Amino acid sequence: IQAAKQPKVDINDGAAIQRAYKADPFAFSGGGGQMVFVDLVGKQPNGKAWTKNDVDQLAKRFASMLKSGSIPANVYNIDTDRILVHIDKPWQVKDMLNFLAQQREVKQFTANSKTYTPKEWRQQFGDADDDDDDDEDL
Numbered sequence: 001i002q003a004a005k006q007p008k009v010d011i012n013d014g015a016a017i018q019r020a021y022k023a024d025p026f027a028f029s030g031g032g033g034q035m036v037f038v039d040l041v042g043k044q045p046n047g048k049a050w051t052k053n054d055v056d057q058l059a060k061r062f063a064s065m066l067k068s069g070s071i072p073a074n075v076y077n078i079d080t081d082r083i084l085v086h087i088d089k090p091w092q093v094k095d096m097l098n099f100l101a102q103q104r105e106v107k108q109f110t111a112n113s114k115t116y117t118p119k120e121w122r123q124q125f126g127d128a129d130d131d132d133d134d135d136e137d138l
Contacts, residue, residue: 037110
C-alpha cells in the first residue's frame with residue numbers, strides 16, 4: 001500500500017516534481033507521525049452545544065471510522081471545540097483529510113501549517129476517485 005501511495009515522478013524533472021507536490025503535498029512528508037488539528041462547527045448536528053463528553057464520543061467515533069478504513073489514528077479531545085488526529089503513516093494523511101472533509105462536525109482543519117475548510121480541501125485536493133463505486137476495482 002505504501003508504494004502505491006508514493007508519487008511516481010522523474011527526480012530529474014523539476015516541473016514534474018512541482019506538479020506531483022501540488023497534486024499531493026502530503027506524499028512528500030518525511031517519516032514519522034503527522035498531526036492534524038480539527039476545529040469543530042459551533043454546534044453539534046442536533047443543535048446542542050458541544051460538551052467535553054460529546055467531543056470525547058466524537059473522537060472515539062472518528063478513530064473507529066478511520067481504523068475501519070485501514071487508517072489507524074489516535075484522536076484526542078483537546079478542547080470543547082477541537083480535536084487532534086495523529087497518524088504514524090504520513091502517506092495516509094491525504095486519505096485521513098479526505099475523511100475529515102466529509103464529516104459534518106468539521107469546521108476546518110490544519111495540516112502542515114495550512115488551514116482548510118472541508119470545501120476548500122475537496123476543491124483543492126479532494127479524492128480523485130469520488131465515483132461512489134466502493135473501489136471494487138482495486
